[in-house]
Amino acid sequence: MAGIRILKKKKKIAMVAHDxxxxxxxxxxVYNRTALEQHQLYATGTTGKLLEDALGxxxxxxxxxxxxGDQQLGAMIASGQIDIMIFFWDPMEAQxxxxxxxxxxxxxxxWNIPIACDRATADFIxxxxxxxxxxxxxxxxxxxxxxxxxxxxE
Numbered sequence: 001m002a003g004i005r006i007l008k009k010k011k012k013i014a015m016v017a018h019d020x021x022x023x024x025x026x027x028x029x030v031y032n033r034t035a036l037e038q039h040q041l042y043a044t045g046t047t048g049k050l051l052e053d054a055l056g057x058x059x060x061x062x063x064x065x066x067x068x069g070d071q072q073l074g075a076m077i078a079s080g081q082i083d084i085m086i087f088f089w090d091p092m093e094a095q096x097x098x099x100x101x102x103x104x105x106x107x108x109x110x111w112n113i114p115i116a117c118d119r120a121t122a123d124f125i126x127x128x129x130x131x132x133x134x135x136x137x138x139x140x141x142x143x144x145x146x147x148x149x150x151x152x153x154e
Contacts, residue, residue, distance in 0.1 A: 003139040009132060011083040014073055015043045015051060016065065016104075021088035022047060026054045028088075028119050035126050042082065044069035070100035077107045083137075085115045086122050112137050 013036070017025035025047065029036060033055055043051050045064030052059045063069040076082045085108050089101060108115040116122035125131065 002141045005080055005137045005139050007083040007135040007137050009038075009134055011039045011131060012081060013039050013041055014076070014082045014085045014087075015041060015047060015059075016070075016073070016085070017047050017088040018090040018093065020090045020093055022050055024119065025086070025088045026050055028086075028122055030054050032122075032126050035131070038132070042073070042076070044073060065100065070104055074100075074104055074107050077104070077111055077113055080111075082113060084125060085113055086125075087115060087117055088119075088122075089117055110140070112139060 015025065015029070029051055036055065037057065041051065041055075041057075041059045042048075042062065043059050044062050045067070048059045048061030052061075062072040073082065073085075077085070085104070087104065105115065105117075107113070114125055116125050
């Protein structure tokens with residue numbers, strides 16, 4: 001049976017950006033400063049410091065993505081500590097930690113976390129009326145997966 005997780009009115013938003021997308025994320029964040037003030041922000045490494053400077057407010061900073069911040073963020077998603085992820089990633093640049101990035105995206109989908117990977121989607125999320133009220137997110141039921149029969153071949 002699927003569960004429900006309440007995303008409170010004050011959302012916990014993770015913000016991540018690859019090097020060539022950091023300026024885009026800062027521009028977007030400044031444009032959405034008033035809306036973001038109503039929520040709690042988390043970010044990986046340098047992105048967090050840049051956000052603090054751009055917004056003039058504290059951001060909970062994790063480690064740099066390639067140095068473990070992606071895994072920290074993934075653990076927070078899996079444990080229900082993140083409500084939304086804004087991840088401006090660079091589709092034109094090969095990333096040495098590409099497997100970490102894919103894992104983050106997979107976790108967001110697995111745990112029904114809204115994710116924006118570009119400015120237009122981030123704008124749609126931030127302008128949704130659901131951003132400013134409690135929201136009942138359906139948590140998928142993974143009981144059958146957890147209770148599956150495992151053979152020696154797996």
